[in-house]
Structure formats: structure tokens, C-alpha cells
Amino acid sequence: MRSRTVATAVIGMLVVLAAALAPAPARADEPCQSPYIKRLTGQEEFVYVWTLGVEGLGDGSDKLVTVDVRPGSRTYGKVVHTVSVGGRHEAHHGGFTDDRRYFWAGGLDTSKIFIFDVHTDPARPRLVKTIDDFVQATDGIVGPHTFYAVPGRMLIAALSNSRDHGGPTAIVEYTNDGRYVATHWIPIEGRTRGAVVEKAADGYGYDVRVLPRRNVMLTSSFTGWSNYMMDFGQMLKDAEAMKRFGQTVVVWDFHTRTPRKVLHVPGAPLEIRFANLPGHDYAFTTTALTSKIWLIHADAQGEWRAREVADIGDPAKVPLPVAITLSADDRTLWVDSFMDGTTRAYDVSNPFAPRQIYEKKIGSQLNMVSQSWDGKRLYFTSSVLARWDKKGAENEQYLKAYDWDGTTLQERFALDFTALGLGRAHLMRFGSAALYR
């Protein structure tokens, strides 16, 4: 186990003891979280769903929804708790601190960050702090997106800026107790900070991931506030807006937070997932607009390169791949696409030649996927962005749970987030009381 920051010495000893007793896991849990995070290697007990409020539905507020997934529990597959944060903030992604005691959840619109205590009672997270001066503190960064734990700190990959609500943005660092540390702007034309630029440096951001053994950090690129907040249909018809999507993956020196190389990956590369096993010096990403799987890999000389390795469905039909998860053994990559509501499994044993082995339509629209560390349980949610989700009857909002036996997905339960008056289901994270014993 890696070292971690624990609040008190006693708890620290307990955690070390618990970790020592836990089975030696593969280096991943639910989809490839930060390797610096305390891992949940067994059965997840709760799924936390960071949910967007919908005007006119229930209290209309963004909320953290807790679903009981303990096998045999009386409330299995049911919502057991919700915490509303008050108002709509474009709830999107979130992440645990390295000690997994707190869950940070961001609002892409108001740039607020909500910090939930998930360790005191994992069945009932509590909102303990709200960071509401993110834009001022960070030199005008807007849209905190990925929350990625590093020891004692959170790396936050953002999407936009307050100057023009466009795409140029930064990676921001905060301490676990919510204090601003630094802003690292993504390289952009005229401010590349010494990075080698393959084709263009757009300054856009989305995800951030670290491969500690190579001291490499990768960031991907989406689009700014104006686009991610805009009605999706309106945007598709707006030729100017469509010109403002990311086309880069940036390779950074993680330790010094210095950009080294700006790779050309056109079509809005979103989530990044590093492989887990030693010697697997590569990551996958998918491009939302061009519907491709890209491999970001170190070549024989150690040089980082980007290569397009597979199509996702028929790119001409714009399936819009949005979320991915890589199994702990680096063999199976799940790719969710929004427009066709379909998840696809790829055999990526040869990362240069992914081969689709399975597909299933999960709903009329589909966004996030999370898998248990053993890859046997998968969870799916429906919402991509408040104004991008489908309209009318196709606007299904759900959390669905499945078992995966290597060949077929079998549904275990489904929750209708509209019927339950909750909202739009987005990011999922797993909780368990076992983590804190």
C-alpha cells in the first residue's frame, strides 16, 4: 500500500492494519481511480450518485444520492439517503480524497465544490464544506470537473474560464482540507511553457490521470462553459460553437507539473484510463465527436505517442462515446455512448488492436459506467449534461446495476430517477463501511 494522509495517528494505524489484512488487490478498483486512493477491493456496499437537480422535479436541487447495494440487505437496490446541496450547479464529476474519507463533488456551472463526509456513516454522507470562491481563488478558472486524489491534495481538472467562458483552462490543486494551492494552465498557443506541440495547443481541459511509476500526468480536452451549458441541439446547428472542441492530450511531468508534449487527438478526447499492470505504459481515451478509441502509449524509446486504434459503433452516426472503464487485468475496456444508449465491451489484450466482444443497449441515453474491482458488477447512469440530455420521452434518467459473467450483462436492479423525484443521474462512486473499520 502507498502512504496516505490520515487525520490521526490512531486511525492511521487502524487503516494500515486493515490494509495489511485485506487481500492483495490488482491495482484498480471501480473504474481506475487514482492509485493514491485507498482501494475498495471487496463488495461495494453503497453507490453514491452525484445527481443534477431538475427544475420542477422534487426540490429541484443537485444532490448526492446513496443507493444500498449490499447483497441481502432489506433495502438492496433502493435509495437510502439523499443530501441536497441547494440549487442547480450542473453537478458532474467528483472524487474521493486519498484517504477516502471525503467525497468532493463539483458543479460545472457555478464552480462550487461540495465536500461530503463519507466515512462517519457511509450510508449517510454529510455535506461538511462548500468551496464557493473557486473562480476567484484560482485566477478565473471555471468548471471544476475531474477530482483526482494525490497524497494530501486534490488535483482538479477544470473546463473553462471566467474571462470568456471558452475552453482555455487549467489544472488546479487544493489541499484535502479545502485550501487553494496552485493553478497550472493547460498549454495554449503563445503559452506552451516549453512543451513540444504536435499540431496545436488549445489550452482545453477535461480529465487528469497520473502514472506514478513513469512520473507522467495526462490531461484531455473537451469544451468551455458556453458549449457544455448550451442546448445540445442548438449547438449542433451552431457552426461557430462546433469549432470549439478540444483536440489535444497533454503529457506532463507530474512532479514538476510541467507540460512536456501536446499530442494531437481531434474530436474531444474525454476520459483517460491508464492501464494497471506493471510494464503497461499506456492509457486509453475516447473521442466524443469522432467516436474513436485512442491509445496514448510510451514507445520503445519512451516517447509518448497517440494512436487511433478502433472505431466505436459507426462514427458517421455520432454515437458520442462519453465514459469508459478498464478492467483491473487490463483486458476489457467498456465504452458507453450517449446517443445510442449502448455500452460496448472491447477485448484490449492487444491495446493496439481493440476488438469488440459485446454490446448492449442500456437505455434511450447512457452516460457513466462504474465497475467493481473484480469486474463482475457494472453500474450505469443516464445523464451527460443538463442541456445535452435527450428531450421528451427519451429523457430516461436512471441508475441500472448489472452482473457481468464474461459474456452477458444481467440486470440486477434499476432505479428511475425521474419517478423518484431525484433528477439526472450522473457520476457514481462506491462506498463501504469496511473501509473505515
Next chain:
Amino acid sequence: MLGTLTIRTAVAAALAAVLAASAPAGAHEPGPRPPAGVGPRFDYEPPVPGTYRLPPVKPAADGGVLDARGARRRLREVMAGRLALLSFIYTGCHDATGCPLATAVLHQVRAAVARDRELARRLTLVTVSFDLARDTPPALARYAEPLRRVRGPRWEFLVPSSGRELDSILTAYGQSIERAADGTLSHVLRVYLIDARGQIRNVYGVDFLDPRLVLADLRTLLLEERALTRDEAALARIAAPPLGLPPVPVPADTPPTAARIALGRKLFFDRRLSRNGTMSCAMCHLPQQGFTNRELARPVGVEGRSLRRNAPTLLNVAYVRQLFHDGREVSLETQALAPMLDPREMANPSPGAILARLRALPDYDSLFEQAFGAGPSLDRVGQALASYQRTLLAGNSPFDRWYFGGQATALSAEAREGFRLFTGRAGCASCHTIEARFALFTDGAFHDTGVAWARAGAGESVIAVELVPGFVVPMARQVIESVGEPEAPDLGRHEVTLDPDDRWRFRTPSLRNVALTGPYMHDGSLSSLRDVVEFYNRGGAPHPGQDPRVRPLGLDARETAALVAFLESLTGETVDP
């Protein structure tokens, strides 16, 4: 340099230590350090200049004085138009935390300022003695001589010209002096920071007479002066608009002033003035994008709500008599409130809520009073924003220099050809008018060009979407509509007048700076100037009600390019936002 100082008392050593601390510092420490060994220790980082305000305390009083050469002066005249640091001392003072400290700190600040050319030009140090009996002009000259020998900004040594002047000055500055039986004087040490307009902006006592702090304050005032200069320049622009623009109409009852412009600018850029803190005027009218949004056909408001029409540029908005694309507003003063209250734009819940927010924000303290002599009100919010927006004047374009300025070479041959078409065969100038002494390129009237009418139709069933450069995908309208809210037809002027003749009509926009303000038309549906010229060349979207001047023009490719070149010559000089 230290050895040349002749200080009469035992404090000399301490003062020498202080002065040593101000000797040229290492490359990484350009500023002075706190005095070591004398006075208080300072254990904090001084604030960053310009990040805070120094509210005016009160006017710095005047008084008759003699300088070190014995000349009669007025205190106010000594400091006039400059930043000043003023301290009261008497040269015979022996208190290490008193007058010698004040002089030492002034000396330190002066040495540091000597390296800052702009501040050095703007600063005067003033030392006033209150010991009329002993600090005669020759005595002051002796005291000043070693201090003045060090290079630095002006340092005046003064003594009141009479006992009456002394009492009046001390009273005005709140300096009380006690004279002991043995003739020693005692007083509470105070150093005053005075701005160029003669306002006291800070008073330092011994506990925070930190030269780093004084320096930060001086630089803050300098930055403030620069900001003022920007407002004054903006005010001057209104009084004398750039070449090609007519006089700016201003309301007689609330003419723009520098303070109103400054307040309006602050309001314009303040995201806190929207319901959820995400939107300001400048989020849709981006200064760096021609005061419109070049990256969107139609802007996106609070919580991503769709707006119906393209954000119009605010450049030269001072001349627009009927505001918004449909002309529903008649003054900038009242227009300003509409976006603040529109639930799709800044979405404030009520007019009163805007005022309550402004009253609660400490950085607006006194700004309304300075601008209007009264606190925030809806009228004054509108007046401040209008004052600011009237400064956004962009003229003196290549066209202006050619047409109004008589510079034959200011316009290319191609653009001149475009001008001939514009005013001739293409007929553009019949709506985008040019006057004898100025040109706004608009008749201010409403016309049906066919854009809105065509958009209200069924449209194509397949729409080409360029997902990434070069990757164009035909998408079924049905698919796009599955992820988009339906759009209501935009009836334009008709929505204001309810006159059937006004259906699909929109106000003629100015063409000034048009190369900066794409995408074009009331709905941003045309990306480039070439697209616009080609649209008119095709004759719009013929239908009953279309303005008869919109008709096929028969322009060839060369003529189209010439018209575009002419339109590109209408870009004025950059406006400092």
C-alpha cells in the same frame, strides 16, 4: 553613504542600522525591509498593490510654511498633484520610536522609490517641523542635507510660518503636542499618505510604520491613478469621438463623469450581479471579441438557457436609438436592467434583489456616492452602465481615414472598389447609410431581409454538422431535435408593435467593426462576411414582405471579394475596455 549622516543624538546608531537595512538589496528583494532593531517588528507579508482599496479619510489641510531656504510656501502647493508622505517631527527629538523613526522610514521608502521611475516622478516626501524656535530654515537645511544627498524623489523640509499657522496645521491633522517643563516636546507619531487630489488615504502610527506597507499603499494609489486616467480618457473620447463618428448624445440630467464610467465598468464585468454568480454583461459582450461573442451564434445565459438572438456588439452603442434587435428599448439607461432581470440571462429574482446585493458588497462602498452623491438605485445602476457603454467608441478606421480624413492610401484599391459597389450597384448604403460628416452605416430602421422568415420554415431534413475540421456528418433533423429544445419562430419587430407589416423585421445593425463581430444576422446564422454578401447577392429568401431592396445583385466573385474587403476596412481603433 551612511558615514556622511550627521545626526546629533544617540539615536544615530539606531538610525544608521535602519538606513543600512535600506541599502541596495539583493536581486530578489527589490523592496525595503522593515527597520531592524528600531520600532516594531513586522511579521507578515505586505499586501499586493492594487488588490485593496484605501478609502479617502479626509482632505489634507493647507497652511503657510517656510521651506529650508526660507521661502514662503503653502503646504497644499508643495504636494499639489502628487502623491505625498507627510510627517511631523522636530529635529531635536531623541525618542528612537518617534521622529528619527519617521525620518528613517521616509528615507527607506525614498531609497526604494528611487528604483521605480514612475513612482519617483509622482512622489513628494514632506517633513514638517513643529519646533518653531529651534527648527529655523537654516537648521532644517542642515538636517536635510545628508538625507537629500541620497538619490530619490523630492523631499521637502518645512516649518510653519507662524505660531498661528502651526496651531492651525496641527489641529487640522489631529497632531497634539505637549511641551514639558524642560522644553522637550512629545507627540504621537503619525505619518500621512496623501493622494494627488489632496485626500488623506492612510495614517500610519508607530506600530505599522512599515516601509513595505507604505510602498504597497503608494503603488496602490498609483494604480488607482492609472485607472482614473483610463476613465478620464474614456470621458474625453465621449467629448471628442474618433474620426468618422458623430457627437455622442448624452443625457442632460446625468452626463457621464469619470466616476460614473468607472462604476459602470465595474458593474459591467461583475459576475456577482447574476442570480448564481456566473454571468456578467461581459460574458456575452466580450471586450476581446468585439463586445459580442464570436464563438456562439446565440448566447447562452444562466444555467445554460438559450437566448433567441445573437449578442449585438456594444461598440458604438451610444448611437443606437432603439435598442435590441427588435428596438424595444429606447435608452441605454433603462435597457441595462433588462438582461439583469431576464430569467434566461442574469436571472436576478427582482429589481430590489440587485440593489440589496450591491449594498451588501463591500467593494461598492462609497462608489455610488462618489459617482452620484447618493447610494445604489436602479436608475443609478442604469446610468452608470450607460455612461460606461457610451465610452465604447470605435472609429478612425481605414475607411474613415480615407473618406473623412482624406488619406488616399488608407484604403486598398480592392476596398475602394467595394465602396463603389456598396454605395452603388449593390445598394447596401440605402440601409447602411453614410452621411457627409460621419457614418454609422445604419438607418436605424427595421427591415425584413428574409433571414427570420427562412428560419421559421420547415428547414432541411438533414443538416451537415462539422464535428471536427474536415469531418462533416449529415445528421437527421430528427436526431438533432431529440437533444434540442424546440425553437419558436422569431417575429422580430412585430413582437413589439404587433403590426403585421413588422413581421420578420429587425433593426439595421451598424457595419462599423463588422469584421470583429461575427457571426452575423440577428440569429448569428451566417459565419463570415463572405456568407453575408453571398446571401444578399442571392436576393435573400424571397417571400412576400421581404424588403424590395433585397434582390439578386448579380455580383461576381471579384466583386464579392471587393465588398468583403470594404467591410473589413470598417474596423476602428481598439477600444481600451
